[in-house]
Amino acid sequence: MSILKPYRFYPRESIERRANQILQRMQATPNFAPQWPFEASLVADFLDLGVVWDHIPPDSEGAIAARILPDQRLIEINEEILEKPQGFIESTTAHEIGHWILHINHDEVDGISRQLELDLGTDDAAPAAEEPFVCRATAGFSKIASIEWQAQYFASCLLMPRYILEEKRTGRDLTKWSHLYKIRDELGVSISNLTNRLQEFGWIKIPKGQRQIYPGHAAIDGQQRLFG
Numbered sequence: 001m002s003i004l005k006p007y008r009f010y011p012r013e014s015i016e017r018r019a020n021q022i023l024q025r026m027q028a029t030p031n032f033a034p035q036w037p038f039e040a041s042l043v044a045d046f047l048d049l050g051v052v053w054d055h056i057p058p059d060s061e062g063a064i065a066a067r068i069l070p071d072q073r074l075i076e077i078n079e080e081i082l083e084k085p086q087g088f089i090e091s092t093t094a095h096e097i098g099h100w101i102l103h104i105n106h107d108e109v110d111g112i113s114r115q116l117e118l119d120l121g122t123d124d125a126a127p128a129a130e131e132p133f134v135c136r137a138t139a140g141f142s143k144i145a146s147i148e149w150q151a152q153y154f155a156s157c158l159l160m161p162r163y164i165l166e167e168k169r170t171g172r173d174l175t176k177w178s179h180l181y182k183i184r185d186e187l188g189v190s191i192s193n194l195t196n197r198l199q200e201f202g203w204i205k206i207p208k209g210q211r212q213i214y215p216g217h218a219a220i221d222g223q224q225r226l227f228g
């Protein structure tokens with residue numbers, strides 16, 4: 001068994017359910033109730049994962065935003081992303097947590113930890129360190145591989161659960177940028193994360209290359225029901 005689970009397809013609902021389960025478990029644990037603006041490092045804490053900032057040099061394929069070292073239960077975030085817009089850090093941390101939940105074989109990690117404890121103080125070679133997951137800051141998600149998409153989708157479910165967005169949209173006009181920026185600030189996410197999520201729900205539609213926000217199909221259907 002490898003520390004990485006074999007590739008599998010996760011339906012969106014299944015990724016969303018996993019994110020919601022973590023939020024519910026946190027809600028039920030003293031000092032871990034999730035709050036918005038959201039801090040993804042609290043989730044890492046809850047899952048007993050460390051988060052450190054470090055200089056991660058680019059490799060032959062380019063810049064690296066973050067990586068996870070499963071056998072050390074450690075998420076490393078490139079300190080260079082401190083300069084990125086608001087929400088990027090939360091999104092990156094949540095993305096790495098997504099890899100931990102969806103792609104890493106926890107039994108194997110525990111086995112390695114036990115093995116490392118046993119090996120402590122001996123000269124025996126430690127178990128081979130596994131390759132970390134390396135994640136890049138990509139411009140568009142269309143190009144990234146499926147597991148990267150899964151981790152990012154998990155991140156958006158974790159940072160912007162549907163019930164919180166239902167709450168935040170109340171009394172607001174989602175076709176106004178000023179209202180979206182307020183919601184963004186209250187959630188602690190980036191504006192592009194937020195508009196992607198809202199478009200996924202069909203609450204708004206922003207045609208490619210435009211600034212104009214239109215009501216999405218779910219919003220239109222809702223109105224038709226209301227007036228039909």
Ligand SMILES: [Zn+2]
Nearest residue numbers: 134135148151
């Ligand atoms: Zn990744």
